[in-house]
Amino acid sequence: MTAAAIMLVVIGLLTRRSDVAVLGVPLLLTVTWTFLRRPTAVGTVDLRAADHLDQTDQTDQADRGDRAGRAGQAGQPGRVTALADLAPGPETESILMRAAAPGHRSTFALLATPTRRSVAVSMNTVRTGRRPLLRVDVREAGPEHQYRTGSVTAGPVVITILPAVVPLRELPLPFRLQGLTGPHSWRRAGDGGDLHDVALFAPGDRLRRIDWRATVRRAGQGRSAVPGMLTELYVRRTFTTADATVMLVLDSRDDVGPRVAAWGDARALREDEATSLDLARQAAASLARRYLQDGDRVGLEDLGRIRRPMPPAGGRRHLERLVQRLALAQPEGEPKPRRRVPRLPSGALIVVFSTFLDDDAARFAQVWRGAGHRVVAVDVLPHLVDTHLSTRLSAAFRLVSLERTDRIRALERGGIEIVRWDSLPSGDSPGAEDPEVVLVGLARRHSRR
């Protein structure tokens, strides 16, 4: 601009044309102004996660029992927001911000910066877990962007996205309930609600349990009865109540997306496609929430980490701990082989969340089933897209797929109940059943035994 301005003035002077020379004057003034007001120091930018995440909001909606919106929300993206706190340096007139996130195209914005300000940067994702997500690059500029400072980068900010929870109605219970009290009726006689039978009063029975109507009705009917006298007391016995112990077993050793062509490259995972681990987190969190709401005790074992399992416990705070642990579960390099089968509480219902792409999870499930546990295997492999595969990859995928099918059939033959937790609603996934319906069927199947 400077050269053009000088040229116009010079041409105007040489040709004695004031109208041409005047054309260069505003350009010269602009250049002078921008030089005098150029930014002299770099400001700061700080990126932090916003206080709320919309995936958690989905959980709240599910808590309200909005069943009409559930199917749509389960696979819908949540919005993740970070706040960029901008503190521009002196003489900065505007800031050019570039916001980037994995699986997203970058966005640019030219922002006015009269003083300090916070700018919300957000992205949509169906993925969960703890990952570095949003990043911003800013460049401060003076008037007309003639003078700019160097680029300052903030982030990526690490954000934990908790899994959205799907509301469930009924869930299967273990073969054997435990404890002396709880939300479920058990087959032993004891203190409970449902009538078991009417029996003779015995030492240890509580007086309030005496059924006076039955006692009067049966007066004088017994072997040692004296007509007209009450010689035997009858009590109403009820089924005892008990609670269930549930162990969630999460197979976090692998994390595969729906596109088979991208299985070898974790960077190729898209933010609008839920991976197997995302589905496993969602399924486990949904089941945990339902069991804990019913008053049962839930624990967690992570097959991807050799450490003590999270012991079964109940309560809302325990649910928060569980969901947090689920969100933090992720593959850590090459998984270490586990020769010993993890020891789980006796009598517990065991729910295994896995893709069953290898033998380990299936082998453990069969061992647990052989030890007398009720085992439910939740298949969390997403609805696969097997296009764009080379001939070799296609053949390899067919082999892996056949092995997986054989593995799941072997589990079924071994008495392990299978639930498929698909990423798509049942209407979009041909042949797939709604996992909620399958779980209700499993819950009622056991109650008929």
Added chain:
Amino acid sequence: MTTLRLRASEQLHETRRLLRRLRATFRPGSAPDDRPLPRVTIATSRSVSAWGLRLVLIVVGVVCILLIGHSGVARVILGAALIGVVLMPGGVATGAFAVGIGLSMLTFEPGGLPAHGLVGVGPVLLAAIHLIAVLGSLLGQVPLRTAVELRALLPTARRYVVIQAGAQILGLAAGWISERAVVVTALPILAALALVAGAAWLIPRLHRHP
């Protein structure tokens, strides 16, 4: 330089994605798994796209060409320069366009520029060239899809109005002196120096924070 490299690599990546999508579209039975990636969102106040500002640049440039380009050759040359301005705003093309307009003005007799109604072409060109230079300078540093906050344009607009006021007065004075045939060789230089001195005095006061 880093920003330029980033922009170039992003453009390359976008082009490759576009080609892959085109190939996938024409391949029978292919799944649409090459759909475009979503964009990150930046919460801005009321904004205008950098595209829109480039359209303004085009309109102003075309108006300039129509006003001053009296011959076909001049229009072609100025049009080529305008295309350069739109494709690479803020670069050499902007200066070339401004100089081209100045040279085209020389083809008219002094004071013989055409007038449209009450508005003379000289003041319009003075405002338009300044606007093209300012917009080009701004747009040369922001990518095509940038959301430009209107508030960010406010200081530029204020500066434009202040400078234009001075320049238009100077232009009128210069025209009046030319008509009176007053021969003062150093007058334009003195006027320009006076303007610069005035600006140097005025600008710090305009930006003084309350």
